[in-house]
Amino acid sequence: MKNEEIIEHVKAKHEKIKSYIEKGIDNGYNVVLVHLTGPGAFQKPNYLGVSPSFYNAKRYKDKILAEFDANPGKYVYGILLGKQPGGFYLVCIEIDFDNSECNKKARARLEETLKKYGIHYYLETTISGSYHIFIKLDGLSKTIQNITKLSFTDECMKSKDGKPVNGIRVLGTSGNSTMTFNNGIVYN
Numbered sequence: 001m002k003n004e005e006i007i008e009h010v011k012a013k014h015e016k017i018k019s020y021i022e023k024g025i026d027n028g029y030n031v032v033l034v035h036l037t038g039p040g041a042f043q044k045p046n047y048l049g050v051s052p053s054f055y056n057a058k059r060y061k062d063k064i065l066a067e068f069d070a071n072p073g074k075y076v077y078g079i080l081l082g083k084q085p086g087g088f089y090l091v092c093i094e095i096d097f098d099n100s101e102c103n104k105k106a107r108a109r110l111e112e113t114l115k116k117y118g119i120h121y122y123l124e125t126t127i128s129g130s131y132h133i134f135i136k137l138d139g140l141s142k143t144i145q146n147i148t149k150l151s152f153t154d155e156c157m158k159s160k161d162g163k164p165v166n167g168i169r170v171l172g173t174s175g176n177s178t179m180t181f182n183n184g185i186v187y188n
Contacts, residue, residue: 006127007036011073018068020181021077024057025064028086031057033068033075034180045078045178052176058085078180081172089137090172092179093150096130097167102156106168107131109152124181132179145174 010017024031032055035044047055048063057064057080068075081090095106107123110133114121122134137144150168157164171177 007073014072025061028084030080030084032078032080032178034078036076042180055080056085078178081177089140091135092171093133094169097156098158100129103130106152147173
């Protein structure tokens with residue numbers, strides 16, 4: 001889907017997407033508006049003038065919904081990962097290799113492990129064919145807080161600025177990061 005198609009889709013599904021934003025906030029998630037247009041689109045959150053470390057979607061719910069309503073087609077939504085206003089933690093494992101077969105193999109292996117240990121998760125396929133695996137946790141141990149990447153195999157890498165990098169990142173374990181939702185925006 002091209003950016004222009006996504007913008008038109010978001011405008012057409014405005015009320016549905018707004019309901020996802022509202023439901024997410026009501027369920028204790030730190031939902032944040034994310035720019036759909038302009039430089040850094042899909043990666044540029046709007047924290048409504050508040051520092052990410054002080055951002056609390058529950059507190060700013062009316063302002064978030066008003067901003068979304070006032071600017072149809074300007075925003076999509078995401079979640080500020082880490083500790084949520086509902087008291088739990090949300091972590092995202094991003095699988096993003098240059099090779100789609102590597103993405104599928106890594107996803108299958110990770111899902112197998114999560115199922116083996118009875119860990120509930122939400123899987124999302126992105127526009128580019130990579131994956132986001134969201135995991136809700138009661139807390140973060142020191143060990144989990146130090147995990148930022150997962151190893152997979154040497155054959156599966158991602159090229160960034162011409163250099164090979166690991167294609168599996170763990171987000172929300174330390175520091176602030178926002179993950180934009182695709183399934184609730186592009187595919188519905």
